[in-house]
Amino acid sequence: MPQLSSGGGDDLGANDEMISFKDEGEQEEKIQENAFTERDLADLKSSLVNESEINQSPSAAGRRGQQGEQRVFTDKHREHHDGVSKQQDGGMYKSPAYPGYPFLMLPDPYLPNSSVSPSSNKVSVVQQSHGMHPLTSLLPYSNDHFSPSPPHLPTDMSQKTGVHRQSQDISGYYSLPPGGVSQITPSMSWQSQPVYPALSPCGFRQPYSSSFPSASSYSRFPHSLMLGPSGVHPTGIPHPAIVPPTGKQEHEHYDRSMCMKPQVEVKREKEPKKPVIKKPLNAFMLYMKEMRAKVIAECTLKESAAINQILGRRWHALTREEQAKYYELARKERQLHMQLYPTWSARDNYGKKKRRKREKQQDSNTGCLPEENWGLKVL
DNA sequence: ACCCCTTTGAAGAGC
DNA sequence: GCTCTTCAAAGGGGT
Known part of the structure; x- marks a missing residue:
């Protein structure tokens, strides 16, 4: 586990994980709204937990027992991820563990034995009947495109350092012209x-x-x-x-x-x-998009809220290497998005969605209209 | 028809 | 720098 560097694991945010990780009982309450009985739900969730732990590498199972090492990806850790990604670009993506990544992440039709294997890339690829696999479309990238970012080039494109330097980087990915x-x-x-x-x-x-x-x-x-x-x-x-x-x-x-x-x-x-x-998808969103169909098939659930709870738990159950792949994909997504829409800002979509319940509650208390305030601030 | 729910992460705004 | 808010996907369920 390249990212589990000595001395760095203890500060990887166990507390945050414990805060964000919902209690089993809470899960039950939520999912009870489905057609499942409590017992079915318990079995389901038990199986989910077991499945997560079983399918995981031993390190993951062990990690679950080490709350102190539960990940929280602060910026520092994201940088770490980037570091991991860099390593993995040269290591993970080309190593036997992740041969040809992301090409390994092919949907079933393209991989005769694409079922999850503990020894293989555990991030199973789910055939999405309703959409193209987000990662599949990375296939056009060549191996060179997924080669590690040159050490002299920054990889964290979240820093709005301008498109030009990104072009230098992404041009490798997307064959962008110098201009x-x-x-x-x-x-x-x-x-x-x-x-x-x-x-x-x-x-x-x-x-x-x-x-x-x-x-x-x-x-x-x-x-x-x-x-x-x-x-x-x-x-x-x-x-x-x-x-x-x-x-x-x-x-x-x-x-x-x-x-x-x-x-x-x-x-x-x-x-x-x-x-x-739209905003570029973050790592978890990419993961959800990939795994949703699988969870739906396994759990016969269709309610997205319940599915997302399960996916959130599975996300936490992933090893850091597995998560790192999605962080890396998300990073590339952001790069690409920034390339395609240099002037776009997340702020552009503020107010596009309707006001949320919390805001309404605030409104009832304060009489304010937060989103309208947003609009005033923005404009 | 529209919004809520539910998840994590990124980004922006405010202090 | 920290905290809070919004949005990104998804689709069943509620109003």
Whole structure:
């Protein structure tokens, strides 16, 4: 475990873990809302815990018993992760433990024996019937693209140090021209868009079988800078990362409309509203996206809140190496997002969602409208 | 139709 | 620098 350097493990935030980690009883209360009986739930959760512990490497099982080593990824630890990633780029990604990462993370159709093996990359790849595997789309990366970041180059792209230096870095990943983003050619297109699901010509998400990266399939998605002001490419094909500023299921609604209506009409409809560029997914979100289907299949649960609780527990049960892979992917996602949308800020989407319950409660107490205040602050 | 729930992490704002 | 808030995905459930 490369990241478990001596002297660094004890300060990895056991307290935070204990705080954030919910009690078993609490879990039961939550999941009781499902159709399961208490016993079924207990069995389910017991099996989940067992499964997590069994499937884990012995180090993970041991780690669970060592609350003091439970991870909390503070910035320091993230840096550590980056350090791990660097190591893993040269080690994990190329070592026998992670041969060809992320290419190992292929969906079942592409790996004859892709089931989880304790000795293999334990992060099982789940065939998502509803979407492209976020990691699968990393396949276009070459091994060179996943080579370790050059030691002389910073890898933490969260530091807004400008795109140019990132270009120097990401150009290795995405073959960016020296000029940076503005010179990204359509041919590069969306090979470098790992998270956003591949869309069928009709805009519907495709299973792996049809979304397996290929130059032709990805070339359908032009670069953001090739888009028109509404985020729609002149061809009428929507940008996968840009969604209309409506509520849930934006992709589906939007994509269907793209299929059904002439381009000009759609363009006209979309013009008045500024497209929404979503936040890049963090490590846990990437993990959830990958594992959700598996949990649903195993637990026959469909309620996302319950699924997410399970996924949260499993996330904690992962070894640091396993988590590191997702942190690394998330880091690359952020890099890519920053490349594609240099001027985008997370603040752009503030207020897009409706006010939350907590805010409403505050409102009832204070009479304030926090989100409106946000808007005032922002503007 | 819309919001809540539930999770973790990233980012922004405020102090 | 620390704390708090919001959003990212997901989809069943509630209003």
